[in-house]
Amino acid sequence: MFITAQTSIDIEARAQAVWDFSSQPANWTASNPTEHFGLRFSSPDNLPHEGVEFDQRESVAGVVADLHGRFHFMDRPHLAFWSGVATYRLAGGLLRVRVPEGGVMRLEETEHGVRMAHDVFMQFPDSLWGALCRWFFEKRLDGPRAVYEHSYRELVFFKERVEQMSASSTESIDAS
16 A cells, blocks of 8 residues: 655756755755754765665654665666655654655756656555554545655755755856
8 A cells, every 4th residue: 555756846957966965964854844853874974875774753744753764776866766664653652653665766867957856655554554554644644745745845945955056156157
């Protein structure tokens, strides 16, 4: 029982610039400050690489979760595939629901820059418990909308910041 969200945005910048900015843990956390509470990669440089695990504390649809995942495939600066398990804490942490999650981050060159996409999924267990959790997430928390908005907010932040940095560097070159 899957819930998916597909988001994308066009950014007037090169893929490498978007990748370098968005892969920084501080920038990822800042991309959604009301719902991101920290990100750590288990690599010496604290950056994502193929095979690297990560821990992110976040909130989706108003429910706090600890996401532990791994990057399975990476083609820098164009593609990253990750999966993990998010442990959502309900009723003040008395009830914990573990939900497998994953995503594909794509950066595709366009005529005017790059299209950044982040497609994410949540897989609720195929059981009565999973059906109940999914029903609660969809009907009571408006989860599909919340997941889409959560992901899209991140992309808008990256667009605004990277384009701002690109404009600043162009202005510096023009002033020389």
